[in-house]
Amino acid sequence: MKTFKIASIPGDGIGKEVVPAANKVLKTIADIHGGIQFNFTDFPWSCEHYLEHGEMMPEDALERLQNFDSIFLGAVGNLKLVPDHISLWGMLIKIRREFEQVINIRPAKVLKGIRSPLLNPKDFDLIVVRENSEGEYSSVGGNIYKGEDEIAIQNAIFSRKATERAMRFAFELASKRKKHVTSATKSNGIYYSMPFWDSVFEDVSKDYSEIQTDSQHIDALAAFFVTRPHQFDVIVASNLFGDILTDLGAGIMGSVGVAPAANINVNGKYPSMFEPVHGSAPDIVGKGIANPIGQIWTAKMMLDHFGEEELGSVLLDVVESVTNDSILTPDVGGNYTTEEVTNEIIKRLKIVEKQGV
Incomplete structure (x- = not known):
């Protein structure tokens, strides 16, 4: 069995809502596959952490992160608490630069059911x-x-x-x-x-x-x-x-909420980092309506990076089957919650497992 060690950093705002949702999806994927598993370690680094400790992440943060297989990040930033140039350069950009994540890739495509x-x-x-x-x-x-x-x-x-x-x-x-x-x-x-x-x-x-x-x-x-x-x-x-x-x-x-991204380390010295394009969206925090698809599609890119392209393709196909049936959050014209969209994706992944696909 292949075990992937994931540093999970929800970060700020809706990151704390969509990262746990995507982690649940990844755990379901692992259950379906049987030959892989994900070990998540959560790190509470964020703007709130900065207010309490005077830093976005501890001095030894990079040392602690470098032994993980990848970093799964939600969002960074809360202008009401910390100026952007402090929050971004104190964590997101610091990780990108110090871990030599020299390539950023971001796909964009028409998703079925999203106008x-x-x-x-x-x-x-x-x-x-x-x-x-x-x-x-x-x-x-x-x-x-x-x-x-x-x-x-x-x-x-x-x-x-x-x-x-x-x-x-x-x-x-x-x-x-x-x-x-x-x-x-x-x-x-x-x-x-x-x-x-x-x-x-x-x-x-x-x-x-x-x-x-x-x-x-x-x-x-x-x-x-x-x-x-x-x-x-x-x-x-x-x-x-x-x-x-x-x-x-x-x-x-149709929405920044569905867009994924990956920061790739190409020399293998350090982990790559996977994060959706969207920010922390403070206007909808706590309402339960954040779109989880950007983070889940980002998880698909992480699967691809691990060499699990077939599983990644299955995941994106399932996501599109859900969007095609108009199970959507409000940012793309629906009235479903973060949890409802996530649970429907998980439900359909389990159906795929039963069909032996």
């Missing part, structure tokens, strides 16, 4: 590969002077190593899909980093002659996500561009 705000979404199915370690989100810069002369300097860092790594990941992913990679650029407006990005993309593409490519300026690409998302397969983007595109991808699916 896209697009008039004719044409069953789009795309995935964004986001460089996750540097780019526009580097911590290089500073502030000088005060008053009307104050200046804030933020440096974007683009290394060939990290840029090429993200692009090769995208090409390898495309080779298993529809064999097309789109590069998100802005070389007509950003003088140094984006022409460099374009040059590396051209170099990498030479090693993948079977993959079709194109390059789109980010402003036009954002528009195309709305007008013709079905034409895209894999999109590779810088840290900032990938972040924006994937929120837009969640939007055209």
